[in-house]
Amino acid sequence: MSRNVLERLLHRLCVDRREKQRFQEDLEGLLERHRLTEEEKTMLRSMDVGAMQRHGVNPMLTIGFWFENAPDPTPRAYMKALADAQAPGPARSR
Amino acid sequence: MGKIVGGFLVPHDPMMFLAPEAPPEEVRGRMWAAFEQCADRLAKLDATAVVIVGGDHYFNFGTDCLPQYLIGTGDVDGPLDVMPGLKRRAIPDSQDLASFMARHGHDNGFDWSVARAFTVDHAVAIPDRLIVDPVRTRGKTIGTIPVYVASGVDPYISMSRCAALGGAIRAAVEAADDHERVVLIGSGGLSHWIGLPQMGQVNEAFDREILSYACSGDLGAMTRLSDEYILSHGGNGGMEIRHWVVAMGAMPGAHGYLIDYAPVPEWVTGLGFVQLIQ
Numbered sequence: 001m002s003r004n005v006l007e008r009l010l011h012r013l014c015v016d017r018r019e020k021q022r023f024q025e026d027l028e029g030l031l032e033r034h035r036l037t038e039e040e041k042t043m044l045r046s047m048d049v050g051a052m053q054r055h056g057v058n059p060m061l062t063i064g065f066w067f068e069n070a071p072d073p074t075p076r077a078y079m080k081a082l083a084d085a086q087a088p089g090p091a092r093s094r
Numbered sequence: 095m096g097k098i099v100g101g102f103l104v105p106h107d108p109m110m111f112l113a114p115e116a117p118p119e120e121v122r123g124r125m126w127a128a129f130e131q132c133a134d135r136l137a138k139l140d141a142t143a144v145v146i147v148g149g150d151h152y153f154n155f156g157t158d159c160l161p162q163y164l165i166g167t168g169d170v171d172g173p174l175d176v177m178p179g180l181k182r183r184a185i186p187d188s189q190d191l192a193s194f195m196a197r198h199g200h201d202n203g204f205d206w207s208v209a210r211a212f213t214v215d216h217a218v219a220i221p222d223r224l225i226v227d228p229v230r231t232r233g234k235t236i237g238t239i240p241v242y243v244a245s246g247v248d249p250y251i252s253m254s255r256c257a258a259l260g261g262a263i264r265a266a267v268e269a270a271d272d273h274e275r276v277v278l279i280g281s282g283g284l285s286h287w288i289g290l291p292q293m294g295q296v297n298e299a300f301d302r303e304i305l306s307y308a309c310s311g312d313l314g315a316m317t318r319l320s321d322e323y324i325l326s327h328g329g330n331g332g333m334e335i336r337h338w339v340v341a342m343g344a345m346p347g348a349h350g351y352l353i354d355y356a357p358v359p360e361w362v363t364g365l366g367f368v369q370l371i372q
Contacts, residue, residue, distance in 0.1 A: 011156040059289030060152040082291045
């Protein structure tokens with residue numbers, strides 16, 4: 001089940017310094033190493049935490065992923081990303 | 095035989111360290127004072143060990159291994175998730191008793207997962223630092239035994255299994271050496287929505303419902319709460335009342351004394367403090 005692979009990668013992006021570095025420096029290479037769907041890759045590229053939650057990802061992982069990897073790793077920015085994801089409109093780019 | 099001499103049900107809110115001045119001064123002062131009161135009450139119990147029951151926040155454990163319940167039988171340190179005012183350091187342990195508890199469980203239908211060297215997260219580190227450490231500084235030797243149950247990541251451990259696990263802890267303590275005087279600390283809750291759009295909301299009605307069960311010692315009412323009810327009314331963080339159920343299960347017939355409670359949206363949860371008295 002793909003959600004599990006996405007959760008595994010998100011967990012590593014919370015706790016593994018090398019994976020976090022790859023996310024910043026070689027995102028496409030990182031994504032190729034995991035059996036993710038195109039939809040899931042898009043969620044990671046756009047850091048669409050709302051879509052991840054709708055996909056079944058545990059919210060503890062989406063908030064951890066955000067705090068460890070987002071350009072603005074603040075609770076305020078995370079909550080705004082969740083709110084934006086609930087509003088109609090295109091996904092944000094990172 | 096060893097003896098369970100007391101219990102506490104307390105929060106483990108990292109926001110107290112990350113945003114210490116966010117709530118009104120009167121509220122935050124009461125919450126820090128409640129932890130101090132727990133420490134004072136623990137000091138009077140002459141404990142040799144505390145079992146702190148927490149849950150992983152998808153941090154200690156990943157998709158490769160998600161234990162239903164785990165006990166730390168060896169060296170303990172933490173927290174894994176350091177924060178201002180809560181740096182990682184060694185935590186005094188109680189290896190002989192913890193190892194005995196694991197063996198006793200394995201012989202009696204409780205297949206504990208075991209961590210032989212364990213870096214706990216804030217679920218155990220916060221109550222250890224705020225309740226147990228102050229007693230150690232007064233000259234008492236108290237070892238901490240971390241217990242983790244699957245409350246944050248599915249598949250969740252059932253409420254009834256948590257109550258039974260508390261019973262298994264009690265049976266193990268009572269089969270242990272005479273000198274052991276053990277205190278249970280259920281660490282977590284009350285209502286909060288971790289990482290969800292509702293984060294920052296607190297459901298005081300749910301919190302007071304749980305506190306009423308804790309104070310009346312109504313373990314049956316706690317275990318009858320469905321996961322759907324808890325998630326709907328208490329959020330995904332409300333599932334941490336499982337940690338309270340383990341502590342209550344270890345002290346059948348105990349009633350609770352409410353030390354303090356406040357809904358604190360600035361710290362994204364309701365904070366409840368109860369002492370279990372047998």
